Amino acid sequence: MSEKIKYFLERLSWVDIMVWLFGLAILVIAVIGVIGSIHNAYYTKEQWMDFVVFGISQGGVYALIALGYTLVYGILFMINFAHGDIFMAGAFTGYFLAAKLNQYGIYNSHPIISLLLIMLLAMVTSVVVALITERVAYRPLRKAPRLVPLITAIGASFTIEYTFRGLYGSGVEAYPDMKIFVGKTSVFGLRILKVHLLVIILSILLMAGLYAYVQYTKAGKAMRAVAEDKDVASLMGVDVDRVIVNTFILGAALAGIAGVLYALIFKQVHFFMGFIPGIKAFTAAVVGGIGNVPGAMLGGFILGIFEALGPGLILEGLGIPASYQLKDVIAFTLLVLVLIFRPTGLMGERLSEEKV
Amino acid sequence: MAMLELKDVHSFYGNIEALKGISLYVDEGEIVTLIGANGAGKTTTLRTITGLIKPRQGTVTLEGEDLTKFKPHEIVYKGVSMVPEGRGIFARLTVAENLDLGAYIRNDKEGIKEDLERVYELFPRLKERRNQVAGTLSGGEQQMLAIGRALMARPRLLLLDEPSMGLAPVLVELIFDTIVDINKQGTTILLVEQNALMALSIAHRGYVLRTGEIVLADSAENLRNNEMVQKTYLGME
Numbered sequence: 282m283s284e285k286i287k288y289f290l291e292r293l294s295w296v297d298i299m300v301w302l303f304g305l306a307i308l309v310i311a312v313i314g315v316i317g318s319i320h321n322a323y324y325t326k327e328q329w330m331d332f333v334v335f336g337i338s339q340g341g342v343y344a345l346i347a348l349g350y351t352l353v354y355g356i357l358f359m360i361n362f363a364h365g366d367i368f369m370a371g372a373f374t375g376y377f378l379a380a381k382l383n384q385y386g387i388y389n390s391h392p393i394i395s396l397l398l399i400m401l402l403a404m405v406t407s408v409v410v411a412l413i414t415e416r417v418a419y420r421p422l423r424k425a426p427r428l429v430p431l432i433t434a435i436g437a438s439f440t441i442e443y444t445f446r447g448l449y450g451s452g453v454e455a456y457p458d459m460k461i462f463v464g465k466t467s468v469f470g471l472r473i474l475k476v477h478l479l480v481i482i483l484s485i486l487l488m489a490g491l492y493a494y495v496q497y498t499k500a501g502k503a504m505r506a507v508a509e510d511k512d513v514a515s516l517m518g519v520d521v522d523r524v525i526v527n528t529f530i531l532g533a534a535l536a537g538i539a540g541v542l543y544a545l546i547f548k549q550v551h552f553f554m555g556f557i558p559g560i561k562a563f564t565a566a567v568v569g570g571i572g573n574v575p576g577a578m579l580g581g582f583i584l585g586i587f588e589a590l591g592p593g594l595i596l597e598g599l600g601i602p603a604s605y606q607l608k609d610v611i612a613f614t615l616l617v618l619v620l621i622f623r624p625t626g627l628m629g630e631r632l633s634e635e636k637v
Numbered sequence: 638m639a640m641l642e643l644k645d646v647h648s649f650y651g652n653i654e655a656l657k658g659i660s661l662y663v664d665e666g667e668i669v670t671l672i673g674a675n676g677a678g679k680t681t682t683l684r685t686i687t688g689l690i691k692p693r694q695g696t697v698t699l700e701g702e703d704l705t706k707f708k709p710h711e712i713v714y715k716g717v718s719m720v721p722e723g724r725g726i727f728a729r730l731t732v733a734e735n736l737d738l739g740a741y742i743r744n745d746k747e748g749i750k751e752d753l754e755r756v757y758e759l760f761p762r763l764k765e766r767r768n769q770v771a772g773t774l775s776g777g778e779q780q781m782l783a784i785g786r787a788l789m790a791r792p793r794l795l796l797l798d799e800p801s802m803g804l805a806p807v808l809v810e811l812i813f814d815t816i817v818d819i820n821k822q823g824t825t826i827l828l829v830e831q832n833a834l835m836a837l838s839i840a841h842r843g844y845v846l847r848t849g850e851i852v853l854a855d856s857a858e859n860l861r862n863n864e865m866v867q868k869t870y871l872g873m874e
Contacts, residue, residue, distance in 0.1 A: 506738050509729055513721055513727070
């Protein structure tokens with residue numbers, strides 16, 4: 282036993298101690314905040330429930346975007362930083378259809394059809410943007426060092442943002458409300474916003490569908506094979522380029538739908554709207570373990586709930602005014618903590634040498 | 638006409654010439670072996686045949702058709718399967734999923750099922766472990782899986798890259814017996830081996846490779862009795 286302690290002390294470095302103190306400090310601050318909030322009872326039970334439901338629904342959106350990051354990373358070991366803008370492309374284009382449908386009254390007379398049409402258009406737009414990006418910015422650099430596609434990804438991100446700014450203008454556009462989704466409804470005795478319910482159900486269905494696709498279909502197996510070893514996958518007869526394109530299509534389609542869902546919750550779109558959700562979803566993917574499909578889903582929900590509860594539960598208790606505006610602090614603190622204490626993410630596996 | 642024929646093939650890794658003009662052929666129904674030391678170019682030869690490396694010069698033909706203009710996944714459709722070096726199984730997929738991927742190019746459900754039974758018959762251990770993640774298999778089981786997976790494509794030509802590597806002698810025997818069985822059932826085999834003794838004991842013909850060149854080509858029996866081969870590759874004095 283003393284041997285073990287001696288070994289442990291020998292291995293202990295100042296960096297470790299600082300890191301643990303940092304973690305401890307954050308934990309103490311969080312606990313003080315929580316005690317303060319509970320003691321002062323700023324919110325009622327219903328309000329807390331609202332926070333949780335809101336957290337789950339925005340978590341669902343984060344998860345859908347995060348899947349795009351994680352799928353592409355799993356196959357190409359590349360962070361597609363333009364993914365947030367692919368999400369924006371879908372949401373923004375969907376807006377114009379929504380506005381037109383609203384103008385002719387179809388939006389509220391046939392809400393389900395309208396919603397499906399908007400989602401379809403958003404999906405197609407996102408997929409087209411993603412395919413162009415892949416073809417122009419990523420494929421020619423497939424064999425380049427890994428920093429290179431990362432830099433082009435940032436360039437692609439700006440290109441998409443300012444292309445849409447040029448096309449659609451720099452104003453903030455308001456998504457019209459869909460009457461059947463206004464107000465609250467009862468689920469298991471809980472009063473929750475209909476929009477949140479819709480978003481939660483749709484995002485969970487999409488994730489289940491994606492999981493089944495990756496896990497059980499032939500194309501999904503080929504995708505996992507390519508993620509593990511491209512050469513051997515091609516020896517099985519798998520067209521690796523085709524699978525890579527499919528992966529981009531899949532990620533972009535989910536991002537497009539996520540864009541519409543996001544717009545339904547927050548009710549506005551503009552050309553820069555992809556940036557923050559994109560980074561948040563990337564955070565979610567890292568929290569869950571990048572490259573891991575269930576991890577991205579879990580990470581999305583965890584991040585969504587943390588971000589919804591954190592300001593009221595922790596920051597408010599510390600006496601910080603207008604705490605909700607600091608929700609990003611909660612999200613990125615979570616990222617820092619995960620990177621320090623579990624760099625592989627919650628469900629991630631250690632990357633083997635050859636993969637890195 | 639030979640089933641597979643390589644004529645004056647030069648292949649490069651960057652600027653390093655790994656194959657300096659290889660010519661060989663494999664007739665239908667044969668077991669042909671390529672023996673040689675580490676770095677002789679054995680794996681490079683197989684990678685050139687499967688299209689993973691494009692030769693700078695020379696031709697690779699399968700039944701008269703030039704293979705060099707095809708991508709690796711297209712060559713699989715021509716009936717060429719490879720068991721890669723170091724087994725190359727998909728470690729995070731289950732045994733059954735690995736075998737499914739072996740049959741990726743096929744759509745005949747009945748035939749696939751038949752072949753799956755055949756593979757399980759050949760390697761009962763795989764059947765026991767079919768729902769296990771392949772990364773948890775032992776080295777021998779992984780080799781069985783790699784061979785089984787290649788068979789699932791129902792290849793006419795099977796390329797094997799060092800199937801005996803890292804295996805216990807008992808398992809090596811089992812694997813080689815299986816290779817003979819597979820051959821008897823009508824699959825042509827090109828076998829790359831460092832274990833020259835075993836390879837020459839089952840092959841019909843053999844080539845000896847040294848630093849990217851073929852230095853000897855003969856029947857397996859003649860090679861076994863060749864003084865140079867005995868000294869260099871069979872460890873006899």
